Amino acid sequence: MEEILTQIALCIERGKINLESPYPPDMKGQPGADELTKQAIEQEIAPGKILSDALVPGMQVVGEKFAKGEVYIPDLLMSAKAMNASMEHLKPFFESGEVKTRGVFIIGTVQGDLHDIGKNLVGMVVKGGGWEVIDLGVDVSTEKFIGALDQNPGAAVGLSALLTTTMPNMENIVKSIKEKYPDTKVIIGGAPINESYAEKIGADAYYPDPQGAVNFLNSTV
Amino acid sequence: MSSRDLVIKTLNHEPVERAPRDLWTLPGLSMNRGDELERLLAKFPTDFAAPKARYGHGDRDKGEAYRIGQYTDSWGSVWHVAEEGVVGEVKGFPLQGWSNLGSYRPPYEVLDNADFSVVNKSCADTDKFVLAGSQARLFERLQFLRGSENVFIDLACGTKELRQLIEMVHDFEMRDICMWAETDVDGVSFMDDWGAQNSLLISPDMWREVFKPLYRNYCDVLREAGKYIFFHSDGYIEPIYEDLIEIGVHAVNSQLFCMDIEGIGEKYRGRVTFWGEIDRQHLLPFGTIDEIRNAVRRVRLALDRGQGGVIAQCEWGKHDPYENIEAVYDEWMEPMDGDVTGKCA
Ligand code: B12
Numbered sequence: 001m002e003e004i005l006t007q008i009a010l011c012i013e014r015g016k017i018n019l020e021s022p023y024p025p026d027m028k029g030q031p032g033a034d035e036l037t038k039q040a041i042e043q044e045i046a047p048g049k050i051l052s053d054a055l056v057p058g059m060q061v062v063g064e065k066f067a068k069g070e071v072y073i074p075d076l077l078m079s080a081k082a083m084n085a086s087m088e089h090l091k092p093f094f095e096s097g098e099v100k101t102r103g104v105f106i107i108g109t110v111q112g113d114l115h116d117i118g119k120n121l122v123g124m125v126v127k128g129g130g131w132e133v134i135d136l137g138v139d140v141s142t143e144k145f146i147g148a149l150d151q152n153p154g155a156a157v158g159l160s161a162l163l164t165t166t167m168p169n170m171e172n173i174v175k176s177i178k179e180k181y182p183d184t185k186v187i188i189g190g191a192p193i194n195e196s197y198a199e200k201i202g203a204d205a206y207y208p209d210p211q212g213a214v215n216f217l218n219s220t221v
Numbered sequence: 222m223s224s225r226d227l228v229i230k231t232l233n234h235e236p237v238e239r240a241p242r243d244l245w246t247l248p249g250l251s252m253n254r255g256d257e258l259e260r261l262l263a264k265f266p267t268d269f270a271a272p273k274a275r276y277g278h279g280d281r282d283k284g285e286a287y288r289i290g291q292y293t294d295s296w297g298s299v300w301h302v303a304e305e306g307v308v309g310e311v312k313g314f315p316l317q318g319w320s321n322l323g324s325y326r327p328p329y330e331v332l333d334n335a336d337f338s339v340v341n342k343s344c345a346d347t348d349k350f351v352l353a354g355s356q357a358r359l360f361e362r363l364q365f366l367r368g369s370e371n372v373f374i375d376l377a378c379g380t381k382e383l384r385q386l387i388e389m390v391h392d393f394e395m396r397d398i399c400m401w402a403e404t405d406v407d408g409v410s411f412m413d414d415w416g417a418q419n420s421l422l423i424s425p426d427m428w429r430e431v432f433k434p435l436y437r438n439y440c441d442v443l444r445e446a447g448k449y450i451f452f453h454s455d456g457y458i459e460p461i462y463e464d465l466i467e468i469g470v471h472a473v474n475s476q477l478f479c480m481d482i483e484g485i486g487e488k489y490r491g492r493v494t495f496w497g498e499i500d501r502q503h504l505l506p507f508g509t510i511d512e513i514r515n516a517v518r519r520v521r522l523a524l525d526r527g528q529g530g531v532i533a534q535c536e537w538g539k540h541d542p543y544e545n546i547e548a549v550y551d552e553w554m555e556p557m558d559g560d561v562t563g564k565c566a
């Protein structure tokens with residue numbers, strides 16, 4: 001693999017956004033994901049290769065470390081920021097159709113629930129896994145999920161709930177989605193959720209962390 | 222024995238004839254289920270009382286908390302409440318960008334105009350343990366002012382603006398803590414939510430570097446004044462239990478049921494008082510009476526073992542059935558049976 005792609009992957013794993021960014025302290029003064037991605041494009045490395053061989057693996061390493069409890073939310077957020085800096089340079093190639101995402105992932109926190117820190121992290125890591133992410137925000141109704149699916153046929157859906165009192169709303173949402181779009185993959189997560197609950201309500205999977213979601217989504221394409 | 226003595230003995234890890242009781246309610250409960258609350262308290266009176274005190278009106282205060290709609294707190298954070306009796310979420314962050322930092326001032330008028338004149342009398346008039354809830358909630362305040370994501374990023378980057386803001390909030394909170402330290406209350410509490418379900422929100426190292434010294438300041442003032450120190454955090458906080466003990470916290474309220482309760486008992490029993498609790502995610506709202514009673518027995522076996530050191534506390538959520546809460550306190554009155562060295566089912 002090209003050296004520069006390894007460097008970009010490292011910047012994403014470590015959350016090094018650009019030259020000015022003081023984080024992480026041991027990479028101070030070095031170019032970040034921003035400058036290196038620009039360089040890679042100038043060197044005419046295929047944008048699809050930058051995505052698959054630098055961004056995706058970089059994000060995967062940090063996602064796995066987060067799942068194992070080796071890094072924490074601030075680290076993961078910095079990695080997501082670094083990834084976004086790279087993505088900015090790839091944007092024109094997504095728009096022209098030269099680079100394709102792996103698919104569309106619709107995510108939201110279910111009706112009645114306003115917790116969004118976990119949902120946002122899942123969205124970021126899934127995006128870093130090469131997916132287009134549509135974030136419907138918090139307090140999202142069944143109709144809104146269905147509406148988003150109407151506009152994005154074939155998308156996968158992620159539901160987040162942090163309250164045991166809003167968790168039951170997942171059941172209705174899953175049921176309605178499966179009624180209208182039986183092939184849609186629906187994954188769920190959030191503090192009170194577990195695997196047996198996912199099974200009970202007919203969701204396709206439960207994951208306690210964002211990387212689990214990416215691995216599952218990748219296995220469906 | 223008076224309620225006050227009962228709590229103090231518990232805090233000093235002396236054997237007591239029953240665990241002292243404390244009950245928390247989410248705002249939605251007293252708003253809609255006042256009768257049930259009264260019935261429970263008549264049957265199981267608590268051993269804690271709040272001092273009679275009133276903080277001043279904040280210049281930025283607007284609207285009413287916990288009511289559907291929007292309100293602004295004294296720090297200028299704008300809350301949207303979609304459901305009656307729930308805190309809601311901050312949608313307007315006064316310091317989302319740093320441009321206002323230079324002119325920003327904490328709501329000192331809340332402290333300057335506080336009326337603490339009858340606090341000491343209210344302490345003298347009761348034989349309950351008087352616990353003051355301070356305003357100190359440093360990490361959460363930062364989030365309400367900046368937005369959670371911004372705070373996490375500030376922490377990672379160690380920005381000087383964040384340091385300045387922390388200093389400002391800490392100064393305000395120290396003044397509040399000092400005000401309570403000068404009164405006759407028995408104990409003072411402070412809080413912050415540090416845990417997600419299975420881990421801390423930030424690394425223990427970052428917590429120790431940035432926040433622990435500031436918490437230590439609170440504890441030093443309160444210890445010096447002879448106050449008992451109570452601390453609450455939601456979520457999984459096992460990695461900082463030792464630190465809390467080290468800085469002098471007497472009683473910790475945490476989500477025991479996200480953690481290894483027996484392991485916590487092994488490590489910390491006799492060194493800190495467990496201020497509750499019983500699982501409020503699954504058991505209190507959905508558990509059967511038997512499951513609730515088993516949970517209480519599990520906590521007693523792991524943390525109390527008939528030697529004190531546990532306060533029978535739980536938080537009554539908006540939809541939790543009356544019977545479940547009653548079962549918690551009823552089970553705490555049962556004699557400890559069985560093998561107290563073994564683990565319960
Ligand atoms: C921070 C917090 C808040 C903040 C939320 C800020 C925000 N913008 O999100 C504030 C203060 C606003 C808040 C409010 C309330 N909260 Co709150 N809150 C928490 C706390 C402490 C941490 C949650 C968090 O952000 N964790 C960090 C993130 C990263 O973790 P996470 O969300 O679990 O997400 C991870 C995984 O679960 C997973 N994941 C999440 N979603 C998804 C989705 C998919 C598809 C997948 C695959 C994975 C996945 O990946 C994430 C990363 O690993 C929890 C404690 C806990 N045990 O979780 C209580 C907690 C969830 N809150 C609780 C309560 C009661 C409330 C309130 C009702 C309080 C009140 N008095 O009004 C209100 C509710 C408002 C509402 N209607 O939603 C209770 C819920 C109890 C219950 N019955 O279930 C908890 C458990 C605390 C407690 N023990 O009482 N809260």
